[in-house]
Amino acid sequence: MKKTLLPILSIMLLIGSVSIGFGYSEKEGEELSRSSVNELPQQEQNESLAAFNTMMKVLTHKRCVNCHPAGDRPHQGEDSHVHNFGVRRGPDNHGVAALRCETCHQEENNEFSGVPGAPEWSLAPLSMAWEGLNRIEIAKSIMNPAINGGRSLEETVKHLTEHELVLWAWEPGVDADGTPREKPPVPKEKYIAAVKKWAETGAHIPTE
Amino acid sequence: MDISFQINGTLRSVDVDENTPLLWVVRDVIGLKGTKFGCGKAACGACTLHVDGEAVRSCSYAVKYAEGKNITTIEGLGDADNPHPVQQAWMEEVVPQCGYCQPGFMMATAAMLDKTPNPTDEDIDANIVNVCRCATYYRMRKAIHRAAELHTANAQNS
Numbered sequence: 436m437k438k439t440l441l442p443i444l445s446i447m448l449l450i451g452s453v454s455i456g457f458g459y460s461e462k463e464g465e466e467l468s469r470s471s472v473n474e475l476p477q478q479e480q481n482e483s484l485a486a487f488n489t490m491m492k493v494l495t496h497k498r499c500v501n502c503h504p505a506g507d508r509p510h511q512g513e514d515s516h517v518h519n520f521g522v523r524r525g526p527d528n529h530g531v532a533a534l535r536c537e538t539c540h541q542e543e544n545n546e547f548s549g550v551p552g553a554p555e556w557s558l559a560p561l562s563m564a565w566e567g568l569n570r571i572e573i574a575k576s577i578m579n580p581a582i583n584g585g586r587s588l589e590e591t592v593k594h595l596t597e598h599e600l601v602l603w604a605w606e607p608g609v610d611a612d613g614t615p616r617e618k619p620p621v622p623k624e625k626y627i628a629a630v631k632k633w634a635e636t637g638a639h640i641p642t643e
Numbered sequence: 644m645d646i647s648f649q650i651n652g653t654l655r656s657v658d659v660d661e662n663t664p665l666l667w668v669v670r671d672v673i674g675l676k677g678t679k680f681g682c683g684k685a686a687c688g689a690c691t692l693h694v695d696g697e698a699v700r701s702c703s704y705a706v707k708y709a710e711g712k713n714i715t716t717i718e719g720l721g722d723a724d725n726p727h728p729v730q731q732a733w734m735e736e737v738v739p740q741c742g743y744c745q746p747g748f749m750m751a752t753a754a755m756l757d758k759t760p761n762p763t764d765e766d767i768d769a770n771i772v773n774v775c776r777c778a779t780y781y782r783m784r785k786a787i788h789r790a791a792e793l794h795t796a797n798a799q800n801s
Contacts, residue, residue, distance in 0.1 A: 521768070522772075531766075531769045531770050532754065532758035532759045532770055533758075534770050534771075534772055538697070538700055541704060545685075547683070548685050548702060
């Protein structure tokens with residue numbers, strides 16, 4: 436009896452440990468499917484997915500998406516309303532002839548008027564529209580050289596972690612009423628580390 | 644801090660805090676009162692002037708950015724003897740009522756005509772978004788089209 440139970444118990448224990456293993460993996464990966472990263476060692480998978488989650492908390496934030504609109508009107512404010520004054524994209528993403536982005540936005544925030552500013556203040560090209568996309572779609576967009584401005588992974592990481600207009604999100608200044616603008620929910624240094632970690636671990640995009 | 648720029652064709656140096664709005668400098672330091680303060684938040688356009696030919700809301704433009712640049716105010720756009728087509732059209736169409744916001748409108752219109760010499764009504768709606776409390780928009784639209792005619796005629800004659 437004992438001899439017959441032992442292999443069964445061993446198999447049950449093995450199944451249990453595998454189940455526990457999968458359970459841990461599910462928790463770490465949150466709601467993400469791991470089909471696209473399942474070739475990686477488990478720890479690396481977890482790090483990659485955690486980095487992805489951290490990065491996307493920033494890239495889906497209004498400080499980013501307000502200027503990645505799906506149409507020809509920028510958005511603004513904490514409620515992402517359509518930009519006041521009928522501001523339009525224009526042919527070069529910098530507005531129209533007499534109403535350029537730089538008509539009002541300069542290279543720094545203006546703390547007196549509440550007008551935000553950073554170098555190269557402009558809309559993202561329409562091909563880089565993020566409004567209405569989920570984070571998987573946004574990630575695919577930033578990794579697609581056909582629509583990301585021809586950037587390689589290295590150039591994308593550089594843009595996401597070094598460009599002053601991107602990093603403005605953590606120095607957003609105050610609005611016209613003097614109220615500080617909301618910053619992304621992840622500290623800048625943690626975001627930068629996450630972008631780099633995500634790239635180092637293969638820049639995998641989960642399938643949800 | 645000393646900051647130097649050309650204004651209406653004259654080189655000027657001013658010793659002011661570098662973050663002083665250009666509007667303050669133009670009005671209170673240089674003494675050109677044509678450019679107006681409206682909202683102070685780059686929203687109404689009364690303070691519009693040109694920096695290197697581009698329309699700028701000077702209430703929200705720190706003077707440090709003007710270093711080495713060419714600034715044009717309504718006083719430099721033209722004068723009574725040689726008005727800019729926009730100024731001429733504004734007079735012909737008797738656009739202003741109280742007049743306070745009009746210099747900003749004229750500077751924005753001049754900037755538009757430089758790049759869009761024959762604007763449609765849609766172009767006007769997209770480019771000229773200043774605010775006029777007297778609601779002179781109807782007369783301004785006529786004046787803008789008239790200014791475009793004068794602008795084109797001047798270009799052909801020159």
